[in-house]
Amino acid sequence: MPSANRRSNTRLAVAAAAVTLALVGGFFLWRFIAEAGMAQQPWFSGYADVTVDPPYDLAGTGMPDSRNVTLAFVVADSSQPCAPSWGNAYSLDAARDALNLEQRISELKSDGGAIAVSFGGSVNTELAVACQDPVQLQAAYRSVVERYSPSTIDFDIEGDALLNGPAGERRAEAVAALQKEKDGWGGGLDVWLTLPASPRGLTDDGIAVVDQMLAAGVDLAGVNIMTMNYGSSRGPSQSMLDAAVAAADSTHDQLSISYQRVGTNLSSQEIWSKMGLTPMIGVNDLPGEVFGLDAAGGLNSYALQKGIQRVSMWSLNRDRECTAAAADGQASHVCSGVQQEPGQFAKALAAGFEGKLR
Structure with missing residues (x-):
């Protein structure tokens, strides 16, 4: 004992x-x-076009309380295909000097805000399309992440970039490697895909981009669909809000199948929590398509009800009334084309989406 x-x-x-x-x-x-x-925690982060004049005021009073901003768009420099630039208009150094971008980002962060960085967009050339050297491509993405220290990066893949399968493979491999690097540093990196959608959901090419990312081992934070510019895919009696809801419902089912293809079975709610919605506020690019304030409120309610993770909008630069009617009803880069108060779309879409980007 x-x-x-x-x-x-x-x-x-x-x-x-x-x-x-x-x-x-x-x-x-x-x-x-x-x-x-x-x-x-669901979050709102509107897109701000970095190259639009006048520059968007990152310290402005029209921003939602979350003060998240998605800066757009990093693309390839037309003279150096593996060099990142802002809109093929400013090198990263030139944006620092001419646009005071890094100082503006620093002030936003000091005021409790955060940024995401978006690559791609509807014009210019996405880096993976232009840069065919996998090592240099990864270095290009890395240089942006190291320079601006975003917790979240976004790939807006549309147009020719959406149809380019080899570029999609390069992008997926580079992003998977970069995400693994970032995890090794202890910081983590959330990766979102932003893809065009119709009321029938993602296109076949959009689904292929999702599948490429998952197959490469990218831990996708989510897929954000562009609920805008539907053209003939929107029925004659279908409102812009109805089309957006139909697009989201269809995408939800498609994403469930994409995850199943890589051996991951997610619940319906888990799929909703990996989705984002991004309308083009006010007058859209295609004739007869106007996303008004009532639609913004309705889309916000739908997103909250479904448990959608992210709401964005194109764009913060446009979230104000035009001083004069846009010529021939064309969409403007700096105003919405509808009657509104400054920041009113962001306020409507952000309600209840109070999360912060990490």
Whole structure:
């Protein structure tokens, strides 16, 4: 039989071990809860076109309380296909000097805001299309991430870039490697795809882009659909809001199948939490398509009801009334083309989406 001292020492050792386990377990439980809570917190981040004149005021009062901004668009420099640029108009250094971009970002972050960076867009050339060297492509993406330190990057893939399968493979491999690097640094990197959609959902080429990313091992934070510019895919009696809801419902089902193809079975709610919606506010690019404030409120309610993770809009630069009617009803880069107060679309779409970008 053990002595009293040995029994006492044993009790102390057991108690110490129990405390240690409790502390360690508590830490991991806290971390799990914190990370889960962060992941589940829906967020709004409107796009700001970096190259539009006048520059969007990142410190402006028209921004939602979350103060998240998605800066657009990083593309290939037409004279150096593996060099990133802002809109093929400014090198990263030129944007620092001419647009004071880094100082503006710093001030936004100091005021509690955060940024995401979006690559691609509807004009110019996405880096993976122009840069055919996988090592240089990864270096180009890395240079942007290291320079601006976003927690979230977004790939707006449309037009010719959407049809370019080899570019999609290069992009997916480079992003997977970069995400793995970032995880190794302890920072993590959320990756979103932004893709065109019709009321029938993603196109076959859009689904292929999702599949490429998943097959390459990219941990996709989500797929954000562009609920805009539907053309003939929108029925004659279908409103812009109805078309957006139909596009989201269809995309939800398509994403479930994409994840199943890589052996991941997600619940319906898990799929909704990996989706984003981005309307083009006011007058769209195609004739007869106008996304008004009532539609913005309706889309916000739908997104909250479904548990959608992200709402964005194109664009923050346009979130104000035009000083004069846009010629022939054409969409403007700097105003919405509808009657509104400054920042009114962002306020309507952001309601309830109070999460912060990491």
